[in-house]
Amino acid sequence: MIKPSEKHDAPRSTGGSAVSRKLVPYGGYYTNKVPDHDPELTEVGAGTPMGEYLRRFWHPVCMAMELTDTPRFLKILGEELVCFRDGSGRVGLLHAHCVHRGASLEYGKIEEHGISCCYHGMVFDVDGTCLRVPFPQGEEEEGERYRCSIRQGAYKAFERNGLIFAYMGPPDAEPPFPEWEGNFTVADGDELVPYSNFQHCNWLQVQDNAADNYHTMALHAKRQVTGENYQGTTFDEVGAATMEVPPDMQFFPVHGGRSLACAGARRADGEHMHIRVQHQVLPNLSLHAYTSEDGKRKKLFSRFHMIRWTVPVDDYNAKMIGWRVMGPGIDTRGIGDKSMVGYETIDFLEGQVAMRRPERFGDYKLEDMPPIPSDHRARANYKDCQYAPGDYEAIVSQRPIAVHALENPTRFDAGLYMFRKLLRDAVRGTNPKAGPEEFAQWLRDCAGAPNSYCSGNVFELPEAETVEEEVRNRRRLAKEVVAILTASDQLKGAERAEFVKLKFEELEQSFKK
Template identity: 80%
Template sequence: MTIKSEQMEKGSSAGGAVVKKLIPYGGYYTNKVPGHDVELTETGPATPMGEYMRRFWHPICMSMELTDTPRFLKILSEELVAFRDGSGRVGVLHAHCVHRGASLEYGAIQERGIQCCYHGMVFDVDGTCLHAPFPKGEEAEAEKYACSIRQGAYKAVERNGLVFAYMGPPDEEPPFPEWEGNFTVLPTDELVPYSNFQHCNWLQVQDNAADNYHTAALHAGKNVVDGHYQGTTFDEVGAASMEVPPDMQFIPVQQGRSLACAGARRADKDHLFVRVQHQVLPNLSLHAYTSEDGLSKKLFSRFHMIRWTVPVDDENSKMIGWRVMGPGIDTRGVGNKELVGYETIDFLEGQVAMRRPERFGKYKLEDMPPIPPNHRERAHYKDAQYAPGDYEAIISQRPIAVHSLEHPTKFDAGLYLFRKMLRDAVRGTNPAAGPAEFAQWLRDVGATPNSYCSGNVFEIPEGATVEEEVAQRRRISKAVVAILTESDRLKGEERAAFVRAKMEELEKSARK
């Protein structure tokens, strides 16, 4: 027995914390589950993270969810109702009528605003009471009453099939961030909206986006039980290159407001695939092409998936955003627009709770079968056990993951660094990431900040030795992020041309 294991068996402490006993069949010593990280995981009103998040715009639902009846939503632990009135305006109001508390989800949508079912109060999209149904002859009193109340309301905007809301103080509203002028999409491509419910805390869903290593295990065909494929693996719908464990470099950028996650993989001995994902505070992630085989040169390929992880409450969340569809980004033609939408996504079965045949056909929102809160009650639970996807891995970490029970490795560095960046932003230890400074930065860049997200395939031969290859992968990854940082002063095609020219130089220098 080593000295270290002797100390652990005796329950010695390290860094002030009691070390659990590492002995065979020692479950008794590890059966106590401590509390979750309140500061980062809880997002209700008056919580540190909740107050920080409320200073940003968040997608709350898809435009297709706004039908001829109001849409009940829960966002950041607040009960809301979203609707589109007869004039086409989108309203996002507190669900419970300010008069007597009946839910506006049962209200009637008006040409202007929404009418409560209980007593007929009518509220505009900004919360103004437009009508109080007093008896005839009491119009003056009705007007006085209407002026004395106001329904809680949040400003909303629509972009490419998604509804966004700002839920913070009105006088602190930031610019709506039109990343790169509403994202970089080639003329052949389009932003296709989707919304996927997740039965767990928002942060473990966001953690997964910064966990660039898990694809090598979770999505590898060799790990599927007895060939029970469910579309979860890159063997089927993606690229084998994604099953190669990446060499990761995690670099805070944009003054600590975001994180560049650069992963270098070998597609073959002549092609080095460097994929950069971009994590932006507090809950935005931008992903490069997920089905890249890495066998053809490609420099500065852009967005393939854009998503926000939006808290519903502390034990539920949404992945909501856009898939970029079309031949410009999907060079292998493996995407399927028909499978992108409400509670469905074409990017690997197992990303969402639904594993049912009906998700592959046309359906209306009201026809969607309910998803049991207990994932073990789902109809395709056994299929999920055979070939689990991100959904199973993420929600099985408990409704709220307990960080103090984790034992991270070096390849977990990205999500731990992003957690630190969140904490610094919430506590004010990185002023640049504070809400006011973040909003000012958006104003300074015209509300069109640049993203580091990119997919790059270099024609660079494999190093002569393992040591040379490792050093080369790391050097190239860091150089790619440095080029993207240097390009941050430019916009649009000028920036793209600059980046590609610099990457050509980088490739040539590596081939010498």
């Protein structure tokens, strides 16, 4: 097993003369050496520490709309696969290369049951069983013996709300599918709308971005756009000015170190404090509160707005794939646009995706989509991206695999470093609770429906008379919000929501005494 040194747990530490060289004016010569990336957390192939850990969880691998009358070629965790829906409606996810002679099943024919290889016509069921070998007449017995001697590599897969999920680990260790809070807390009238965005870089820096709740105040602010080349939905967080306020961040490992609650406190105005709690769950799930909150009205225990997995394609590419929750229950300002959510599209933060061209919106067929550029500098709209960069540019430009040893973090970066440590402890076995076996058992104990810390909250809290008191108030408020969510963890559904809201009301009143 790869055992990189502890230097990867934190940015490079330089002392003595190294520090003085680092601070020399025009001293690029002293800092031009690029160390290796951190293989333990970034490499995902079969047999790697992180690759084996990731394979013990369910992941979305594509959108259901990608399954047409021909097989869909995919690469997930470095493995070449084909996904299809056969004539009986079952979803198959097989190794791409036929076990007979290696021809790719992406050119196969989808059958009523399974898929046939284009090269010699062998048919494989969704579980990898060989159903038919076309031996010549009179040699059927030999053909049957051969049929029983081979099996195509296959993974269990199913559809849920427009996404195809797969489990790629040992079949006898399959965990429950995590139904967070039973229905992902979708309110009446709301729905889970699927989307998938390709990212041309390592999976971990995409996941890091989700734990970096501070960057919105710069990257998504109009003031960061060169020459006021403003791009509508990409900046100002679709009109939510609170997101441009630097948040006071606090981070709390929860669920026995299986996840991280990231609580950010922002002053919305002189009468309201916005507390947004993001929830990062091992190994690659992030649950996001309302992204368009303006903080002008009291709101307690608002739930999921975005549910997203960061799925490695290989060591150098990844997918952001999940659901946007759409509807009046979560989107109280009516900002969302369902028509702009889907394959390589999103209705906010346009810079999250590689393509920004307007023709991608509206009615389209998958085969009509323009190709995703492989080089972020080779795009036709590269200049526009320089004027107004988004998440995609910030993430991808960190190098194909970000080099952690070159980072120099501040206090507000603590969340992503905590999450990396949770990952490392899980992979190494230094936190058994986060290991695959105990994680799966925890899901069973939760009946497959654990509670999330994700919530958006606006408290009626007047601004303090002094800066020192204001800082104390916002930090106490955020900390106690997370404590109340922890105290509610044994409750479910409406009972939990009622408990949390009551305690939040009491917390708000405690500041007014």
